[in-house]
Amino acid sequence: MVFLSWGRPSPQDQKACIHKSGTFNYDDKYKGATVKSLSALKEEKGLSKDGFLLNNARVLVGSGIETFEKGKSALKSWRHFGLNWAFVDPETPVQKGVKFCVCLKEFFPWLMMPLQVVYVNDTRTAKNRVTSFGFGSGTLQGHLLAGEERFSIEMDENNQVWYEILSFSKPAHILSFVGYPYVMLRQKYFAHESSKVLLKHINSPKS
16 A cells, blocks of 8 residues: 655645554554664664664754754744655644654655654753753554654753654565665655754744
8 A cells, every 4th residue: 555646745635645544554562662862772672683774863953942942843843844845734733643644755756654643752851951852753554664753852961952863664565675775865865854954944033
């Protein structure tokens, strides 16, 4: 099952995709695993044993609480998907249990990839030394990949603000299995472009 659209997917197209998507397509024991750090995930022997590959990008986007709050607002309104070839309906609430579609333009058709928000973390440590916001989404039946992805924004103890994408995935369809090297390249390209569009939003005086 692959969800395709010859034109830019409408809200109705996305609702139909979500309605048909069903349940998570990866093992329950890995649900919420992206809440961990990259180093912790690398130590998860089960992930590599079960064929999952890690993908990570961490980019410095500025400093200070104002930058952090702008970044947090951007994630909650899906600004990090504000690309010509990739988007999520900005009205989608970032809440646990919410299903949504990532819409991707690949060659001629658009692909609609169904996911569900697995968790949302909004954390402030003692004396606000480290502040973070992030959420993880798991793939559903009909997604070309199986796995989970976390988007997060964090202000560290030095007031530096970091945007991070962390995921683990493996092919869940013959198309992604055959073209997995290309899929991995696209994941890295998305991380690069997503960081650029987030930086643009943070640096915009209107945001």
